[in-house]
Amino acid sequence: MSKAKNILLINPWIYDFTAYDFWLRPLGLLYIASLLQKYTRFRLHLIDCLSRRHPALEKIIKTKPDGRGPFLKKEVPKPSVLKEVPRKYSRYGIPIELFLHELEEVPFPDLVLLTCTMTYWYPGVQLVVELIRRKFGQVPVVLGGIYATLLPEHARSTSGADVIFQGMGERGFLPLIREIFGDGYSPDIQVETLDEIPWPAFDLIPGQDVLPVLTSRGCLFECSFCASPLLCKKFEQRPPSSVVSEIEYHHRRYRTQNFAFYDDALLLKKENHIVPLLKGVIQRDLSVFFHTPNxxxxxEIDSELASLFKKANVQSLFLSQESTDAGVLAKAGSKVSEGDLERAIVHLERAGYRRQEINVYLMVGLLGQTYSSMKESVLHVQRLGAVPRLAYFSPVPGTCEWKDLVKGGYIAQDADPLLHNKLAFMFLMGDISPRDLKLLKELTDEKKGQAAVS
Ligand code: SF4
Known part of the structure; x- marks a missing residue:
């Protein structure tokens, strides 16, 4: 191995109309970091522009007991393609001055690695690259993540990064390191499965009170609006015992109280996965809470699973129902059948959950979804005593829904990715009117919603 060099990993700001820290952590970057820690001698430094736990921000940021909370934000001018969206547009995350201070603190990097999740958050990448160039000149900048994977050409031509890295980090990142620095800087090994990647390098982030945990990757379904099948070609699950050991390790090392499952399909093949996993957690008597933001x-929720959820302290429950309209469900995918939601809620209630603790995601704005269908879904969930949570549709390039939108002339294949923003789509291109959207939001407002049901 050759002498140690420095790699700076950065999670950029979010540019959006709305953003909230729903247990968000830059897990992909932290997995890459763990690979580098295990297999190379690079010194690593990480700047998380979305961190709400930076020591300089401790006194001004509010956090709920379960770890969620608002990001700091600064309103910024709306890009011209978004000027007709009647909402304020902001940069979410740490102040720029704090970012510049962080750049002063880190050693001169030999490589900068950035990530970006949503395609329409790319202005955050552009700003980071601009500031990196100002400070460090022509240091090589690599951009990975979902945006780079789904829109490599756009990323190549507009981000300012030197290398656009597509796909799963563990497969190609060590070879990329060898390509950039030479054979001596990274071993010629192949990391094939999710479980072969060392556990995420949480030592690089401040505040480990809430941590993500990924037990599987991909999904067996192919819902029309979802990017999961595009991003993970095959569904893979880690051995439950390995996940339990990871949870216990982080809990003991960092005193982590809250873990958020980042899986797209946590409950699939449950007998060999989530069931033994939760039993393992219960057996080790870990005093932790779990959350299910995805x-x-x-x-999949039957009486055994509901009871394991309760015993293992699965605290926040978000169920993916999407709609109660059979026509919408048939078009979107086959993951829910009639009666599934009602049965799941009964099992959860019998296990000890109050119905008001059960959140149910409902899609808003899918092509062909009418206001009355969306309203009926909301009312249906409310009649069951659970809490409807509106999930705004945003067009993701490459999905079936995207192809239909392009074919139908709603959006151009090469549209500015800013237009993939859920509110941009809703206000500028979708079928739902601003008035209907307002009515739906009012309906899901707790007090007004209850009034509407009674
Ligand atoms: S929406 Fe859920 S069930 Fe459908 S493909 Fe995506 S992850 Fe799978």
Whole structure:
């Protein structure tokens, strides 16, 4: 191995109309970091522009007991393609001055690695690259993540990064390191499965009170609006015992109280996965709470699983129902059947959850979804005593829904990715009117919603 060099990993700001820290952590970057820690001698430094736990921000940021909370934000001018969207547009995350201070603190990097999740958050990448160039000149900049994977050409021509890295980091990142620095800087090994990647390098982030945990990757379904099948070609699950050991390790090392499952399909093949996983957690008597921000497949929730959820302290439950309209469900995918939601709610209630603790995601703005269908879904969930949570549709390039939108003339294939923003789509291109959207929001407002049901 040759002498140690420095790699700076950066999670850029979000540019959006709305953003909230729903247990968000830059997990992809932290996995790459763990690979580098295990297999190379690079010194690593990480700047998370979305961190709400930076020591300089401790006193001004509010956090709920379960770890969620608002990002700092600064309103910025709307890009011209978004000027007709009647909402304020902001940069979410740490102040720029704090970012510049962080750049002063880190050693001169030999490589900068950035990520970007949503395609329409790319202005955050552009700003980071601009500031990096100002400070460090022509240091090589690599951009990975979902945006780079789905829109490599756009990223190549507008981000300012030197290398656009597509796909799963563990497969190609060590070879990329060898390509950039030479054979001596990284071993010629192949990391094939999710479980072969060392556990995420949480030592690089401040505040580990809430951590993500990924037990599987991909999904067996192919819903029309979802990018999961595009991003992960095959569904893979880690051995449950390995996940339990990881949870216990982080809990003991960092005193982490809250873990958020980042899986797209946590409950699939449950007998060999989530069931033994939760039993393992219960057996080790870990005093931790779990959260499910990505939504759970309602069909899989039976009495055993509901009871394991309760015993293992699965605290926040988000169920992915999407709609109660059979026509919408048939078009979007086959993951929910009639009666699944009702059954799941009964099992959860019998296990000890109050119905008001059960959140149900409902899609808003899918092509062909009418206001009355969306309203009926909301009312249906409310009649069941659960809490409807509106999930705004945003067009993701490459999905079936995207292809239909392009074919139908709603959006151009090469449209500015800013137009993939859920609110931009809703206000500028979608079928739902601003008035209907307002009515739906009012309906899901707790007090007004209850009034509407009674
Ligand atoms: S079931 Fe969920 S994760 Fe799987 S494709 Fe459908 S929306 Fe995506």
């Amino acid at each position: 939504g759970l497949h309602v069909r």
